[in-house]
Amino acid sequence: MAIDGAVITLFLLDKEPTGRIKGSMEGRPGVVYKIPRTLADNCNDLKYLQQSGVYFLMGTDKDDNASIYIGQGGIRKNGLGVLSRAVEAHQSIDYWTEAIIITTSDDSFGPTEISFLENKFCNMAKKGNRYKVTNNVEPTIGNISEEKECVLEEFISYIKMIIGTMGYKIFDPIGKSTKTKEDKLITTLKGYKAYGKRTNDGFMVFKGSEVVQEKTASCPNYVIRNRDKYKSKIKNGKLIEDILFSSPSAAATFVHFASANGLLVWKRVSDGMTLGEIEKALEEKVLNS
Known part of the structure; x- marks a missing residue:
C-alpha cells in the first residue's frame, strides 16, 4: 500500500536540539530556521537569512502569556536580510527567546508575496489562539493574482508542517476535538x-x-x-x-x-x-x- 507522506529534514547547525535548526521539505523551496535569541548574532554567514522573508519572535511575556510577534524583512543595504531586520527592529521586545525565520532556497518571493505571507501567518496565529499576537497593526495583505495566491497557499501548507515538526503548534487551534456525550x-x-x-x-x-x-x-x-x-x-x-x-x-x-x-x-x-x-x-x- 502506498504511503501518502512527506519527507521533512531538520538540520542541527550546532549539533544540539536547543541550538539553531534548519528545516526543509524534500522537493520544496521553503526553508525554515529556528534561531535562539542568544545565537542570533552567529548567523551572518547563513545565506538564506540574507534574503527576504517572514519572521516570528516568540517567548513568554511578563504576565506568563505565550506571545508572538510576526513581521517581515527584505534585503538591506548592508547585505543582510530578514534576520537582521527582526533583531534590529525589535530590540525593545524583551520577551522573545526564539525566532522562526521563513524564506526560500531560491529567493523567489518579492515584497508582494512576503506581505501576503506575513498577513496570512498573523491571522492564522490569532485564529489558533495558542499565542498572544503582539502586533499592534494587522499586516497589509498586498495585491496578488489568483494564480500566485494558489502557489502561496500551498507554500503555507507545507511550511506549517515544517514548523510543527520543529515542535511549534502556532496555527493549530487548542483542543479542537469533538465534545461527544461519550467522552465529555x-x-x-x-x-x-x-x-x-x-x-x-x-x-x-x-x-x-x-x-x-x-x-x-x-x-x-x-x-x-x-x-x-x-x-x-x-x-x-x-x-x-x-x-x-x-x-x-x-x-x-x-x-x-x-x-x-x-x-x-x-x-x-x-x-x-x-x-x-x-x-x-x-x-x-x-x-x-
Missing part, C-alpha cells in the same frame, strides 16, 4: 458545573463552565495565580471561552478554587465513571489485547 466529562461542587475533556495538548475546560467564586483557606498559590491569569475569561462565574490546562488536576483546582484530584473529580457524563476509572479500564484493555 463533568465536575460539580457547591452547585457549580464545569465540563471538560482530555486533548492531545492537556485538559480542556469548555466555554460556559461554572467556576467556584470563593477560594478555600488552603487554596494553593499556583491556583490563585491561575485565577488571576485567566480572570478576563470569566464573566458572572462562567468561562467565556475554552481554557487549556496541563493536566486534569490543574483544571479541577482552577474550577474548584481549591486543591483537587482530577482523576477523581472529573466524571464521564454518560455513566458517571471517574476519569481515573476510565483510564484504568483503557490500560487493562490495552494489556489484554
Whole structure:
C-alpha cells in the first residue's frame, strides 16, 4: 500500500536540539530556521537569512502569556536580510527567546508575496489562539493574482508542517476535538458545573463552565495565580471561552478554587465513571489485547 507522506529534514547547525535548526521539505523551496535569541548574532554567514522573508519572535511575556510577534524583512543595504531586520527592529521586545525565520532556497518571493505571507501567518496565529499576537497593526495583505495566491497557499501548507515538526503548534487551534456525550466529562461542587475533556495538548475546560467564586483557606498559590491569569475569561462565574490546562488536576483546582484530584473529580457524563476509572479500564484493555 502506498504511503501518502512527506519527507521533512531538520538540520542541527550546532549539533544540539536547543541550538539553531534548519528545516526543509524534500522537493520544496521553503526553508525554515529556528534561531535562539542568544545565537542570533552567529548567523551572518547563513545565506538564506540574507534574503527576504517572514519572521516570528516568540517567548513568554511578563504576565506568563505565550506571545508572538510576526513581521517581515527584505534585503538591506548592508547585505543582510530578514534576520537582521527582526533583531534590529525589535530590540525593545524583551520577551522573545526564539525566532522562526521563513524564506526560500531560491529567493523567489518579492515584497508582494512576503506581505501576503506575513498577513496570512498573523491571522492564522490569532485564529489558533495558542499565542498572544503582539502586533499592534494587522499586516497589509498586498495585491496578488489568483494564480500566485494558489502557489502561496500551498507554500503555507507545507511550511506549517515544517514548523510543527520543529515542535511549534502556532496555527493549530487548542483542543479542537469533538465534545461527544461519550467522552465529555463533568465536575460539580457547591452547585457549580464545569465540563471538560482530555486533548492531545492537556485538559480542556469548555466555554460556559461554572467556576467556584470563593477560594478555600488552603487554596494553593499556583491556583490563585491561575485565577488571576485567566480572570478576563470569566464573566458572572462562567468561562467565556475554552481554557487549556496541563493536566486534569490543574483544571479541577482552577474550577474548584481549591486543591483537587482530577482523576477523581472529573466524571464521564454518560455513566458517571471517574476519569481515573476510565483510564484504568483503557490500560487493562490495552494489556489484554
